[in-house]
Amino acid sequence: MAHTVEKIGGTSMSRIDELARTLIIGDRSGEDLYGRVFVVSAFGGITNLLLEHKKTGEPGVFAAFANDDRAHGWQDRLDTVASAMIEAHRAVLTNRADVERADEFVHDRVYGARNCLIDLQRLCSYSHFRLSEHMGQTRELLSGLGEAHSAFVTSLLLQRQGVNARFVELSGWRDEGDVSLDDRIKGAMEDVDPATEMPIVTGYAQCAEGLMHEFDRGYSEVTFSRLASLTGAREAIIHKEFHLSSADPGLVGTDAVRKLGRTNYDVADQLSNLGMEAIHPKAAKTLRQAKVPLRVTNAFEPEDPGTLIDDQPADTAAVEIVTGLDIYAFELFEQDMVGVKGYDAAILEALTRHNVRIVSKVSNANTITHYVDTSLKALRRVEKDLAARYPSAQISSRAIAMASVVGRDLNGLSVLTRGLQAIAAAGHEAIGASQGPRNVDVQFIVERDSFDAVITALHRALVEGHDVKEVKNLKRAA
16 A cells, blocks of 8 residues: 655654654554654754744744844854753653764754854855845754754654664755755655655755745645655645644533544635644645645544545535634725725735735725734734825724634535524624635634633534523523
């Protein structure tokens, strides 16, 4: 049978010693160990230290270097990265020789990166060269350190346990010349035989296209999907720390949530739009076009098949997931808008220029409202630009939330009507609601302080099947 390509995320990587015993080896032996290619992310927290913290924005090596910090602040941060890498692999490697090899690997890579950045900084001290012109390559160089380290350590760990594991590096470390992503993968995998060895592949791949330019921190899923496509994988598998479920169990209760089990790429795209990525949408597109199904599993429940995602429609209409996110409603009201073209294009251009992600949009004769996932600071910049262009317009931003009901097929379920009734029965009000003709999602706009209760009410009514009276009882109990 054809092989699988499987991805392990950064948080799970910090427990790779446990996963080696259960998920990767388990009760397999001999040739049953093989036919699996693993793509690994950096150990948890390492990429945050190399670039910047994904959630808080706290600067890492890249952010300090980008600020042209000549007080060696970025070098101190690089030392912190080295210490964190060493701590990470010493937590999972038990053999002294393996630890020494991993230590040496870190020292070699960090030393090389440090010298490279010092040389670049020295070069840019001449007026003919500008540091800003090299920041894309610098970000790529630093990011690749994390995945190279984790893949090398994982291969050592598995080899020590009798697995014919092979470190496959796509990071382009000390390679000459730029190559395309496809050529980078093909070249690295050319003499690899998944039937007799287990490739451990870096999640970052250096290529002429520059993965981080378009995908930034989502690059590992792009590498993963392209690898599965190019090598003709039977199935692509992402191992997470949780199952894809009908809602957040922390909100609706662990007894109430249901594992999806089966869904399709349409639903995966809707989840990405809501910031709840099963997989990066561009990576999903690659798998979909290559006709490679995706499976999302809980890495720490290897006996559970997880959820299969393919391009097949649902057998029956059903609500599959109730989820959502905090957003802002960015509204432009202009009395003279009626019948005049150009407002839509101008607003979209301003939002795009300031890197504001649009989740949804509604409009009427004189008002255009975009529901966006961004910071208030970014919206203030957009507001300033549009106010200069349309001085008589009223422009405002409001913090709200969006609850979304998603399913492969919502036809005939009256989700919009039943959802509004459930929200009202729980004692809350929908500011707005919308449903497209494709019938894969219904969106409810609510106040932020009622978001959790609305998610619970929608889940009880549309997934668990409780009627309005039972939802009212939920309100009383709360």
